[in-house]
Amino acid sequence: MNKVDLSVKIAGIDFKNPLIMASGTYGFGKEYSEYVDLNELGGISVKGLTLKERKGNPPPRIAETPAGILNSVGLQNPGVDAFIKDDLPFLKQYKTKIIANIAGNTIEEYCEMAEILGSSEIDAIELNVSCPNVKAGCLAFGTTPKGIEEITSNVKKYCKQPLIVKLTPNVSDIKSIAMAAEAAGADCISLINTILGLAIDIHKKRPILANNFGGMSGPAVKPIALRMVYEAAQAVKIPVIGMGGISTSDDAIEFLLAGASAVMVGTANFVNPLCPIEIKEGIEQYLKRYNYNSIYDIIGKLELN
Amino acid sequence: MSKVLKEQIDNMEMLCQDVFKMTIKSEYVAANALPGQFVNVKCGGIDALLRRPISICDVDKAKNTFDIVFQIKGNGTEKLCHKCAGDVDIMAPLGNPFLIDDKYKNICVVGGGIGTFPLLYLLKSSKAENKTALLGFRTKAAVVLENQFRAAAQNVEIATDDGTYGSKAFVTDLLEQRILELSKLGQKLDLIYTCGPTPMMRKVAAIAEKNNIACQVSMEQRMGCGIGACLVCACKTKQGEDEWGFSHVCKDGPVFWSTDVCWE
Numbered sequence: 265m266n267k268v269d270l271s272v273k274i275a276g277i278d279f280k281n282p283l284i285m286a287s288g289t290y291g292f293g294k295e296y297s298e299y300v301d302l303n304e305l306g307g308i309s310v311k312g313l314t315l316k317e318r319k320g321n322p323p324p325r326i327a328e329t330p331a332g333i334l335n336s337v338g339l340q341n342p343g344v345d346a347f348i349k350d351d352l353p354f355l356k357q358y359k360t361k362i363i364a365n366i367a368g369n370t371i372e373e374y375c376e377m378a379e380i381l382g383s384s385e386i387d388a389i390e391l392n393v394s395c396p397n398v399k400a401g402c403l404a405f406g407t408t409p410k411g412i413e414e415i416t417s418n419v420k421k422y423c424k425q426p427l428i429v430k431l432t433p434n435v436s437d438i439k440s441i442a443m444a445a446e447a448a449g450a451d452c453i454s455l456i457n458t459i460l461g462l463a464i465d466i467h468k469k470r471p472i473l474a475n476n477f478g479g480m481s482g483p484a485v486k487p488i489a490l491r492m493v494y495e496a497a498q499a500v501k502i503p504v505i506g507m508g509g510i511s512t513s514d515d516a517i518e519f520l521l522a523g524a525s526a527v528m529v530g531t532a533n534f535v536n537p538l539c540p541i542e543i544k545e546g547i548e549q550y551l552k553r554y555n556y557n558s559i560y561d562i563i564g565k566l567e568l569n
Numbered sequence: 570m571s572k573v574l575k576e577q578i579d580n581m582e583m584l585c586q587d588v589f590k591m592t593i594k595s596e597y598v599a600a601n602a603l604p605g606q607f608v609n610v611k612c613g614g615i616d617a618l619l620r621r622p623i624s625i626c627d628v629d630k631a632k633n634t635f636d637i638v639f640q641i642k643g644n645g646t647e648k649l650c651h652k653c654a655g656d657v658d659i660m661a662p663l664g665n666p667f668l669i670d671d672k673y674k675n676i677c678v679v680g681g682g683i684g685t686f687p688l689l690y691l692l693k694s695s696k697a698e699n700k701t702a703l704l705g706f707r708t709k710a711a712v713v714l715e716n717q718f719r720a721a722a723q724n725v726e727i728a729t730d731d732g733t734y735g736s737k738a739f740v741t742d743l744l745e746q747r748i749l750e751l752s753k754l755g756q757k758l759d760l761i762y763t764c765g766p767t768p769m770m771r772k773v774a775a776i777a778e779k780n781n782i783a784c785q786v787s788m789e790q791r792m793g794c795g796i797g798a799c800l801v802c803a804c805k806t807k808q809g810e811d812e813w814g815f816s817h818v819c820k821d822g823p824v825f826w827s828t829d830v831c832w833e
C-alpha cells in the first residue's frame with residue numbers, strides 16, 4: 265500500500281505532520297524528550313512567554329474535573345530572553361517546528377517580544393490573547409473583535425515569522441473574532457484556549473484553585489472546541505489549528521474534518537506522553553483505510569446534515 | 570531516567586481501612602528507584618483523567634518488585650484499590666530522592682499518617698549507624714507497617730492523636746524528646762527526614778533549624794504531568810538571597826532541604 269503524506273503547510277511553514285504540542289502543556293520540550301522522540305512531532309508551541317520572568321500563581325494550580333482539568337499556572341516562565349538563550353538551543357537540535365507563544369500586559373510588550381523573537385530561530389509566533397489566569401492584559405485583548413484587531417495589526421508589524429493568533433472560547437461569537445484576526449493580518453488562528461471554570465472544595469467551602477477560577481481543558485471540552493473550530497474555519501480563509509480535548513486519533517480526525525489544518529495536543533500528554541505518536545499512527549491508518557494519499561484529503565471535509 | 574511502563578500487579582493487600590499496599594513486578598523500577606521517589610499511576614477511566622502520584626514504600630531487588638501504599642482519597646485511588654491483578658500503567662521512577670550519605674551517622678525519620686510510607690524504603694536503604702523512626706497516626710486502627718519499621722530502624726516510637734496506641738502525643742513532641750534524650754548522652758541527630766501533613770513538616774523543620782540539624786522534607790502538591798513540564802505543582806522556595814520562586818514538587822522535589830522551603 266502507498267505511504268500516506270501527513271505533511272501540511274501552514275502560513276508558509278512545512279510541518280512534517282499535523283501534530284503540534286499545545287502551549288503550556290509541554291514546557292520547552294525537555295521533559296518530554298525523555299519519553300518521545302521530538303523529531304516525530306510536527307511542532308511544539310512552547311510554554312507562554314512574557315517579556316520579563318513571571319513567578320506564576322500560588323498553588324494549588326490544578327483541579328481535576330470530570331474528564332478534564334482546571335489549571336491556573338499564571339504564565340510562570342523565565343522571560344523571552346532567557347528562553348532564547350537557555351531553552352531554544354535545546355529545541356533546535358530537533359527537526360520539529362518551534363512556535364513561541366507570547367503573552368503580555370500591554371500591546372507594546374507583545375510588540376517588543378515579537379521584535380526580540382524576530383532575530384531568533386523560532387518558526388512562528390503564537391499570540392496568546394486568551395490566557396484566563398493572569399490579572400492584567402492577555403485575555404482582555406482577545407474577547408472583542410476590536411481588541412483582537414488592534415493587537416494583531418500592531419504585533420504583525422514587528423513579526424518576522426508567521427503570526428498565529430490563539431483565540432479564547434470565552435466569547436459569544438467566535439466567527440467575528442476569527443474574522444477580525446484575519447482582517448488584521450494574522451497568518452493563522454489557533455483555538456481553543458481553555459474555558460474559564462470553577463471547582464469547589466465542599467468541605468472547605470472554597471475554590472480548589474488558589475486563584476479561584478481556572479482554565480478548563482481535557483476530553484470534556486472537545487465538543488465545544490470542535491464546534492468553535494468548525495465555525496471559525498467556515499468564517500476565515502487563513503488556516504486554522506484546532507485543539508481542545510484531543511487524546512486519540514479519532515479526536516484529531518474530527519478536528520481535521522471540521523476544518524483544522526493541524527491539531528494541538530495538550531492535556532492528553534500528561535496522561536500518556538506517547539499519545540502524539542499514537543495519534544499520528546492512527547491518522548495514517550485512517551487515511552490508508554479510506555485510500556487517501558494526503559492529509560489534505562480530509563481537512564475541512566465535514567458535510568453537515 | 571523514568572519510563573512509561575505497563576507492569577504486572579503481583580499482590581494487593583488492605584493494610585487497614587482505606588489503605589492498600591500494591592506490589593508491582595518491575596525489573597526496571599526495582600533496579601532504579603531511589604527512596605523518596607514516586608510513581609505516577611494511571612488509575613483508569615476518563616473520570617479519573619490524571620495519573621496519581623504515589624510514593625514508593627519499599628523495593629525488593631531480589632524479587633524485582635516494589636510496593637506502593639496508598640489511601641483512598643477520591644475517584645482515582647478508589648479505582649486503583651479494586652485492581653488486584655493484571656497490568657498497571659505507570660511512569661516511574663520520578664522525582665528528586667532523599668539524600669543518603671554515609672556522613673550522616675545518626676538519622677531520624679518523622680512521618681505522619683500516609684507520609685510514613687516513603688520513609689520505610691529510606692530507612693532500609695540507609696547504612697546509618699543509628700536509625701530512629703518516629704511515626705504519628707490518628708488512632709490505633711490506622712497504625713500500619715509497624716513491624717517493617719521495627720526491622721528497619723533501631724528505635725521506633727509511635728504516637729497517636731487519641732492515645733489509643735503508643736504515646737498520646739504529636740509526633741513532633743517525640744522528636745523534641747528524642748533530641749533532648751540524645752543531648753543528655755552527648756549525642757546529636759545528623760539528619761532528619763520528614764513526610765506528612767504540611768503543618769507537621771513545618772514544625773519538624775522548625776525544630777531541626779532550632780537544633781541546628783539538617784532536615785529533608787518530602788512535599789505534596791496537586792500534580793499534572795508529574796515530570797516538570799506543566800508547572801502546576803508549585804512549591805514556594807528560597808532562590809538566592811531575599812529571593813523566592815516557585816519550584817515544582819514533581820521534579821525539583823518531592824524532597825527538598827527544609828531550609829529551602831518558604832514555610833508560610
